[in-house]
Amino acid sequence: MIKVSEEAKQKITNLMGEEGYNVKNHFVRVGVKSGGCSGLSYDLNFDQAQNDEDKLFEDNEVKIVINKSSFLYLIGTTLEYSGGLNGKGFVFNNPNAQRTCGCGESFSL
Numbered sequence: 515m516i517k518v519s520e521e522a523k524q525k526i527t528n529l530m531g532e533e534g535y536n537v538k539n540h541f542v543r544v545g546v547k548s549g550g551c552s553g554l555s556y557d558l559n560f561d562q563a564q565n566d567e568d569k570l571f572e573d574n575e576v577k578i579v580i581n582k583s584s585f586l587y588l589i590g591t592t593l594e595y596s597g598g599l600n601g602k603g604f605v606f607n608n609p610n611a612q613r614t615c616g617c618g619e620s621f622s623l
Contacts, residue, residue: 516544516588518574522595522604526576535560541570541577544593546584554587556606586610 518526527537541564545557564570567582580588590609596602 515571515590516573516578516580517592518576518578519592519594520574521597522593523574523576525595525597525604530560533560535562537576541579542593543579543581544584544588545581546587557584558593558604 526542530537530540540560540562543557543559543561546554547557548554561579564579565581568579569582569585571578571580578593587610588606588608592607594605594607596605
């Protein structure tokens with residue numbers, strides 16, 4: 515299960531609209547891939563097609579799909595958005611990550 519903060523929900527809703535997606539009918543695809551300075555990095559994009567191996571969750575009126583191979587890495591993660599002076603953008607607060615890089619875009623278990 516992935517949680518979505520109110521700030522992330524608002525940003526996702528705005529970005530989906532700009533790209534021709536609808537938060538009620540489409541979803542956010544979240545995954546983990548090899549790469550980054552800590553070994554694994556997050557992958558986030560919009561999608562409208564769900565695969566058989568995907569797990570579908572909904573939190574704060576945002577639908578999220580995670581492929582089977584990424585699911586265990588992301589259990590309990592909260593997706594947040596920080597648009598302050600640092601301009602970080604989307605931030606994954608992942609309780610499973612034992613080490614993260616300075617920019618927060620990669621992690622290791």
